[in-house]
Amino acid sequence: MAKNFDQKPLDKIFEGFLTGPKIFKNRDVMRSTYVPEELPHREDLITRIGQILAPILGGAATSNIFLYGKTGTGKTVVALHVLRRLIETCQKNGIRPPLKEVINCKDVSTDYRVIARLSGAIGKEVPFTGRPTDEIFKEFKEKLDQEQQVLIIVLDEVDQLVKKTPKKGNDILYKLTRINTDLVHSRVCLIGITNDLTFRDYLESRVVSSLSEEEMVFPPYKASELLDIMKQRSEMGFYAGVLGDGTLEITAALAAREHGDARRAIDLLRVAGELAERESATVITEDHVRRAQKLIERDTVSDALKTLPTHSKIVLYSIYLLEKTELNEMYTGDVYATYAQLCDETKLEKLTQRRVSDLINELDMLGIINAQVISKGRYGRTKKISLSVPKTIITSNLEDDHLIKKLINFPLEMKKVKEFEMVEEEDDEEEEENHEN
Numbered sequence: 176m177a178k179n180f181d182q183k184p185l186d187k188i189f190e191g192f193l194t195g196p197k198i199f200k201n202r203d204v205m206r207s208t209y210v211p212e213e214l215p216h217r218e219d220l221i222t223r224i225g226q227i228l229a230p231i232l233g234g235a236a237t238s239n240i241f242l243y244g245k246t247g248t249g250k251t252v253v254a255l256h257v258l259r260r261l262i263e264t265c266q267k268n269g270i271r272p273p274l275k276e277v278i279n280c281k282d283v284s285t286d287y288r289v290i291a292r293l294s295g296a297i298g299k300e301v302p303f304t305g306r307p308t309d310e311i312f313k314e315f316k317e318k319l320d321q322e323q324q325v326l327i328i329v330l331d332e333v334d335q336l337v338k339k340t341p342k343k344g345n346d347i348l349y350k351l352t353r354i355n356t357d358l359v360h361s362r363v364c365l366i367g368i369t370n371d372l373t374f375r376d377y378l379e380s381r382v383v384s385s386l387s388e389e390e391m392v393f394p395p396y397k398a399s400e401l402l403d404i405m406k407q408r409s410e411m412g413f414y415a416g417v418l419g420d421g422t423l424e425i426t427a428a429l430a431a432r433e434h435g436d437a438r439r440a441i442d443l444l445r446v447a448g449e450l451a452e453r454e455s456a457t458v459i460t461e462d463h464v465r466r467a468q469k470l471i472e473r474d475t476v477s478d479a480l481k482t483l484p485t486h487s488k489i490v491l492y493s494i495y496l497l498e499k500t501e502l503n504e505m506y507t508g509d510v511y512a513t514y515a516q517l518c519d520e521t522k523l524e525k526l527t528q529r530r531v532s533d534l535i536n537e538l539d540m541l542g543i544i545n546a547q548v549i550s551k552g553r554y555g556r557t558k559k560i561s562l563s564v565p566k567t568i569i570t571s572n573l574e575d576d577h578l579i580k581k582l583i584n585f586p587l588e589m590k591k592v593k594e595f596e597m598v599e600e601e602d603d604e605e606e607e608e609n610h611e612n
Contacts, residue, residue, distance in 0.1 A: 195455040204412035205445035207438040239365040244393030247436030273325035286347035333367040395435025401427040480572035
């Protein structure tokens with residue numbers, strides 16, 4: 176006989192949502208991806224970008240733009256705001272609006288995939304993989320130049336292109352910055368967005384010289400500026416009267432401590448509203464905000480560490496052990512040599528150095544470590560590596576793992592690693608290119 180599951184708890188939740196106090200007037204407004212009509216405290220930067228892009232109204236080429244600044248300083252939302260107004264102006268004046276393609280390079284991080292996305296934006300579909308990169312780029316240019324049009328390419332987190340595969344990342348940026356010299360009818364404008372103020376250090380000289388760029392640095396928001404942003408979003412997103420005294424002020428103050436991160440402030444206020452909604456509260460209080468902060472902080476790094484695959488945990492623990500030795504500089508070769516020792520100790524079959532390099536890239540993308548690609552001249556490239564999170568977070572989240580437990584008192588032997596160090600980047604790129612071709 177089938178078991179009769181009691182659905183009353185769910186009924187109570189759903190009915191409570193329908194009949195309880197209303198908190199959100201427009202939930203989408205309380206997300207950091209929302210682009211409002213007005214952007215407080217970014218008027219000067221909006222004006223500068225608008226002045227640079229204005230010649231597009233006449234079908235002319237413009238300078239490429241690179242926007243720098245920490246997370247949550249408004250780079251992406253400002254760029255999208257200006258582009259939306261530019262397109263609206265074109266439509267009002269009977270001008271053909273520019274095409275726009277926004278690519279997050281953390282998700283689309285190879286030259287082939289970038290070109291595939293751009294080709295799709297102009298109506299030419301290409302397979303996900305399997306064709307020569309130069310061939311699909313040539314077809315992209317030919318298709319684009321069939322009509323008189325402007326394509327604006329927004330590369331968000333553009334540094335990820337050159338950090339993962341430096342050679343290919345530099346190649347695609349060089350092609351895109353030089354593309355207007357090959358076009359007769361069309362024009363391309365590039366907008367690069369990055370959190371890394373040292374982004375130019377990753378670029379080859381040929382790319383830097385061809386950028387024709389306008390650079391802008393977005394400063395962090397002050398607490399008073401974050402408060403203005405919170406007031407604007409809360410008026411659009413919440414019903415009147417649901418914010419308790421001091422709720423906006425404490426949200427702005429907490430976010431200001433996180434280097435003026437507006438994205439953080441908006442997410443914090445939204446999660447506080449969701450906590451109040453689940454409790455059928457009529458007011459979002461300071462307590463909801465503080466609990467929301469703990470919820471956001473707890474979930475991010477800890478969940479990422481606990482769910483890492485086994486070999487990623489071993490690689491990360493290798494980096495942790497090396498940092499404990501107070502090694503002045505740590506490179507991929509050092510990590511691989513340590514990883515090999517830990518695999519021998521735990522009877523785990525070792526991965527190749529190329530695969531370990533991929534795992535290091537993944538840990539870097541998660542923000543757990545920092546892996547900076549550096550050049551060693553004729554010897555090739557390697558990565559300079561350091562932890563991006565406190566050592567205590569590593570131990571508290573990894574040392575419960577049954578394999579890591581065996582390594583807690585491991586006597587690390589510092590081995591010579593020259594044979595590992597200098598070839599992994601070039602080999603990776605050559606293998607990937609051969610695969611795509």
